[in-house]
Amino acid sequence: MSILEVRNLRKFYTSRLGGQRTEALKNVNFTVEQGEYVAIMGESGSGKTTLLNILAALDKPTGGSVLIDGKDIAGIKESEMAKYRRENIGFVFQEFNLLDTFTVEDNIYLPLVLSGMSYDKMHDRMTPIAAQLGISGILRKYPYEISGGQKQRAAVARALITRPKIILADEPTGALDSKATDELLRLFTEINMSGQTVLTVTHSVRAASSAGRVLFIKDGEVFHQIYRGGSTSDQLYRKISDSLTMLATGGEIK
Amino acid sequence: MKIRIYPKLAWSGISKNRKLYVPYILTCICTIMMYVIIMTLINDGNIPGMQGGAALRSILMMGSWVLAAFSALFLFYTNSSIMKKRRKELGLYNVLGMSKSNIAVVLLIENVIVAAVSLAGGIALGTVLARLSEAGLAYILNENAGYGMLVSYEAVILGTAVFGVIFLLIFLNSVRQVRFSNAVSLIKSENTGERPPKGNFLICLGGIILLAGAYYISVTIKNPLTALGYFFVAVLMVIVGTYAMFISGSVMICRILKHSKRYYYRAQHFISVSQMSYRMKRNGAGLASICIICTMVLVMISSSACLYIATEKTVEMRYPEPVSVSVAMRAGDVFSEKTETIKKYVYDMLAKEGVSASSEVEYRSFYMCGDIKDGVITEDGMNVNIFILPLEDYNKILAHVSGNKKSESLGADEALIYAEGTDYAGDSITAAGVTYKTRRTDINPIRDDRVVTGLATFVIILNDPSVCLEHYGYGKWYFGFSTDADGERETELSYDLISGLQDTVTEENGFGGVRYVDSDSRARGIKDYYTITGGLLFIGIILSTVFIFAGVLIIYYKQVSEGYEDKSRFDIMRNVGMTDREIRKSINSQILTVFILPPAAAVVHLMFAFPIIKKLLSLFAFGNTLLLAGTIAVCVAVFVILYAAVYKITSNAYYAVVKK
Numbered sequence: 001m002s003i004l005e006v007r008n009l010r011k012f013y014t015s016r017l018g019g020q021r022t023e024a025l026k027n028v029n030f031t032v033e034q035g036e037y038v039a040i041m042g043e044s045g046s047g048k049t050t051l052l053n054i055l056a057a058l059d060k061p062t063g064g065s066v067l068i069d070g071k072d073i074a075g076i077k078e079s080e081m082a083k084y085r086r087e088n089i090g091f092v093f094q095e096f097n098l099l100d101t102f103t104v105e106d107n108i109y110l111p112l113v114l115s116g117m118s119y120d121k122m123h124d125r126m127t128p129i130a131a132q133l134g135i136s137g138i139l140r141k142y143p144y145e146i147s148g149g150q151k152q153r154a155a156v157a158r159a160l161i162t163r164p165k166i167i168l169a170d171e172p173t174g175a176l177d178s179k180a181t182d183e184l185l186r187l188f189t190e191i192n193m194s195g196q197t198v199l200t201v202t203h204s205v206r207a208a209s210s211a212g213r214v215l216f217i218k219d220g221e222v223f224h225q226i227y228r229g230g231s232t233s234d235q236l237y238r239k240i241s242d243s244l245t246m247l248a249t250g251g252e253i254k
Numbered sequence: 255m256k257i258r259i260y261p262k263l264a265w266s267g268i269s270k271n272r273k274l275y276v277p278y279i280l281t282c283i284c285t286i287m288m289y290v291i292i293m294t295l296i297n298d299g300n301i302p303g304m305q306g307g308a309a310l311r312s313i314l315m316m317g318s319w320v321l322a323a324f325s326a327l328f329l330f331y332t333n334s335s336i337m338k339k340r341r342k343e344l345g346l347y348n349v350l351g352m353s354k355s356n357i358a359v360v361l362l363i364e365n366v367i368v369a370a371v372s373l374a375g376g377i378a379l380g381t382v383l384a385r386l387s388e389a390g391l392a393y394i395l396n397e398n399a400g401y402g403m404l405v406s407y408e409a410v411i412l413g414t415a416v417f418g419v420i421f422l423l424i425f426l427n428s429v430r431q432v433r434f435s436n437a438v439s440l441i442k443s444e445n446t447g448e449r450p451p452k453g454n455f456l457i458c459l460g461g462i463i464l465l466a467g468a469y470y471i472s473v474t475i476k477n478p479l480t481a482l483g484y485f486f487v488a489v490l491m492v493i494v495g496t497y498a499m500f501i502s503g504s505v506m507i508c509r510i511l512k513h514s515k516r517y518y519y520r521a522q523h524f525i526s527v528s529q530m531s532y533r534m535k536r537n538g539a540g541l542a543s544i545c546i547i548c549t550m551v552l553v554m555i556s557s558s559a560c561l562y563i564a565t566e567k568t569v570e571m572r573y574p575e576p577v578s579v580s581v582a583m584r585a586g587d588v589f590s591e592k593t594e595t596i597k598k599y600v601y602d603m604l605a606k607e608g609v610s611a612s613s614e615v616e617y618r619s620f621y622m623c624g625d626i627k628d629g630v631i632t633e634d635g636m637n638v639n640i641f642i643l644p645l646e647d648y649n650k651i652l653a654h655v656s657g658n659k660k661s662e663s664l665g666a667d668e669a670l671i672y673a674e675g676t677d678y679a680g681d682s683i684t685a686a687g688v689t690y691k692t693r694r695t696d697i698n699p700i701r702d703d704r705v706v707t708g709l710a711t712f713v714i715i716l717n718d719p720s721v722c723l724e725h726y727g728y729g730k731w732y733f734g735f736s737t738d739a740d741g742e743r744e745t746e747l748s749y750d751l752i753s754g755l756q757d758t759v760t761e762e763n764g765f766g767g768v769r770y771v772d773s774d775s776r777a778r779g780i781k782d783y784y785t786i787t788g789g790l791l792f793i794g795i796i797l798s799t800v801f802i803f804a805g806v807l808i809i810y811y812k813q814v815s816e817g818y819e820d821k822s823r824f825d826i827m828r829n830v831g832m833t834d835r836e837i838r839k840s841i842n843s844q845i846l847t848v849f850i851l852p853p854a855a856a857v858v859h860l861m862f863a864f865p866i867i868k869k870l871l872s873l874f875a876f877g878n879t880l881l882l883a884g885t886i887a888v889c890v891a892v893f894v895i896l897y898a899a900v901y902k903i904t905s906n907a908y909y910a911v912v913k914k
């Protein structure tokens with residue numbers, strides 16, 4: 001069974017006065033298997049953030065369904081939604097979304113504290129994750145005292161610590177320089193290698209080229225996808241670039 | 255930079271930060287208004303001319319200093335929290351090419367605008383409210399309103415001066431905040447939490463010392479005449495001490511709570527503790543302000559209410575007989591047949607008026623305002639009202655109050671003692687060079703109220719006090735009775751008696767050393783007393799109302815401004831997976847812990863203030879401890895209910911802001 005299944009997903013935005021209707025997502029279909037690393041690409045305004053928000057149950061679709069581990073998330077009661085999200089989905093935001101009232105450590109603990117986990121258990125989980133992400137030395141610092149790359153790694157740690165079924169990341173490298181980007185991508189690959197399912201939205205070809213599969217979204221639909229297969233990152237990089245050029249020029253892809 | 259750009263920048267600085275500045279200016283207006291009301295009431299209008307007005311005036315005068323100190327601390331903190339939020343904006347100016355002195359000019363203009371608006375608003379509102387309350391006061395007292403001009407110049411000048419200095423200090427502090435930080439930290443500072451102040455422990459220690467000192471003053475004070483001055487010293491100490499304790503205390507508590515992992519890492523504490531420690535200093539200052547307002551309101555309202563309620567009881571204590579005549583003169587004349595002349599005059603007068611007297615009481619005494627040192631009475635010092643009575647007169651009074659049931663007898667070397675408010679505990683007393691063994695009585699024979707009010711009373715009853723004649727030259731003769739006339743008639747009678755007796759008790763008629771000849775009626779006493787206590791109650795209510803409004807404003811402002819700060823955080827938490835219920839719970843826990851503290855501390859202050867308040871009230875001849883305690887308890891209960899309502903409403907306001 002696939003870990004994530006998206007069927008005929010649609011999302012319309014109607015402007016407040018009721019006149020304008022934007023079809024952010026028209027008809028999106030795809031599945032993600034356990035342990036996959038998928039990147040989603042597309043032009044600005046093509047509906048990537050909308051899609052991700054729906055997958056994370058932060059937003060409601062107009063039609064269609066999202067199944068996580070075979071369970072339709074539309075069937076989850078509003079009151080349990082936050083809990084469900086906390087326990088099943090790890091979300092990495094473009095703008096980190098770390099709380100300035102907490103130290104890095106406490107920011108990472110936040111979802112676990114909300115679940116009522118004891119400090120010792122949390123601490124046991126933290127140690128390997130912090131080591132893997134290379135943030136052991138900055139756990140006691142506040143977000144304003146650390147760099148952008150460190151913040152994003154802390155945000156990833158916060159997503160990982162709940163041991164979610166799937167990690168969703170919306171342009172996680174968008175606010176980072178190239179060195180920090182490289183590090184984060186290496187991290188995602190590493191996490192993925194250890195069996196974690198990752199779904200990330202990105203503008204960056206380089207970011208996408210570290211994934212196992214790349215989905216292209218255009219006009220609210222999945223337009224095309226590339227599997228890494230046996231190719232190296234460099235080869236995948238070229239394939240993605242070509243596809244993007246085609247997309248932009250409106251050419252057909254074989 | 256062009257000159258013209260400064261005012262423009264200043265104005266946009268204020269209007270862009272409306273959410274911060276409107277409540278701030280309102281708070282400024284409120285504090286100035288309170289000050290102007292007090293100053294106007296003091297400086298012209300009814301109070302100076304009122305009975306007991308002088309005492310009230312000096313109380314309010316000192317109160318105005320307390321208020322000024324409180325306003326300074328409070329506005330100072332409000333402004334520095336605004337400045338903290340604006341540092342990003344100012345840092346941007348700095349980065350975009352304005353020098354720090356350019357920024358200082360902009361800040362100066364901003365502060366001038368705020369000061370001008372606040373002073374104009376505060377003075378106008380304060381004057382109107384003061385006049386309205388005066389009219390109300392006059393209405394209650396059945397007097398003519400409208401002395402003085404509409405605007406009290408003293409109030410305006412003093413208000414402008416005092417608050418001008420406060421605004422200047424605030425401006426200098428803002429400049430300091432900008433001056434001593436580089437552009438990067440200015441831009442970043444909005445997101446940084448507050449750091450614990452340097453020497454937090456010392457601040458805490460200072461606070462403890464100040465509070466302990468103030469409590470000590472209150473508990474140990476003896477003399478009500480000096481109590482008034484000490485009272486305000488203690489109040490100032492309590493204000494500063496409360497700020498120090500709340501600020502350093504909240505820092506310390508946050509640190510301790512965070513340290514305890516089992517407490518801190520619980521869903522219901524985690525968020526509230528971290529947010530509290532994020533703004534620990536501001537929180538402490540805000541809570542201290544609320545605590546001080548709570549205390550002031552409770553002290554004002556309960557003491558004035560208490561005086562008012564006790565009016566008739568107090569007057570009855572002071573006027574045991576409906577009509578009284580008292581003469582203070584040479585002791586030799588008091589203890590002679592001459593008093594019969596005076597008595598005869600009184601009876602003649604009553605007969606002429608067709609009024610008959612009954613239940614007459616009469617006694618002679620030596621009187622001095624002095625002190626008791628090691629069981630010896632002296633005429634030095636102004637601490638104790640001392641009387642010496644013959645046993646014969648004491649027994650007459652005893653018969654009068656007990657209905658002929660009791661009488662006392664004394665040996666030649668024995669004295670009966672009645673003491674109130676002294677710490678005399680010996681078993682002997684020396685008067686006029688003779689030492690007597692003492693016994694105690696709990697019946698106060700003294701019925702004359704013309705003594706130094708508020709001092710301790712010490713009465714010595716001797717079998718034969720004639721030895722005192724050589725030593726103590728000054729005495730009093732008291733004659734009191736009931737009549738068959740009504741209160742108003744009795745008052746008129748007492749006036750007639752005064753003028754008649756003043757012509758009778760003279761040097762020509764053989765009386766010596768006459769200090770006063772007086773006659774009084776209980777009816778008049780009650781009327782006079784209601785003027786004082788009613789006036790006090792009214793002023794207490796007016797000031798409390800204004801203070802409560804200020805308090806509500808502070809609480810509301812605190813909640814809403816924190817709501818806006820926390821909103822984005824709660825948005826993030828929602829995204830991380832926090833349910834609305836959990837959010838609500840954490841908010842409640844945060845607000846509750848924070849809001850329970852000020853009234854709790856206020857009650858502690860009040861408990862320690864009790865002795866000194868009682869002493870102060872004794873200046874108004876009030877001595878009913880139980881009634882005072884009861885009134886305070888009722889006031890606290892009502893206040894807590896009110897406070898809970900405000901808490902409920904403002905926490906809803908906070909929740910509404912956060913939830914959007």
Ligand SMILES: Nc1ncnc2c1ncn2[C@@H]1O[C@H](COP(=O)(O)OP(=O)(O)OP(=O)(O)O)[C@@H](O)[C@H]1O
Pocket residue numbers: 013014022023024042043044045046047048049050051
């Ligand atoms: N809350 C909203 N109300 C109305 N229209 C919206 C809303 N959010 C997004 N849209 C519209 O939906 C479309 C898809 O937006 P979305 O944010 O998903 O794009 P995106 O692919 O994430 O773009 P980018 O790469 O720039 O982040 C856009 O046309 C956008 O204008």
Ligand SMILES: [Mg+2]
Pocket residue numbers: 048049050
């Ligand atoms: Mg987007």
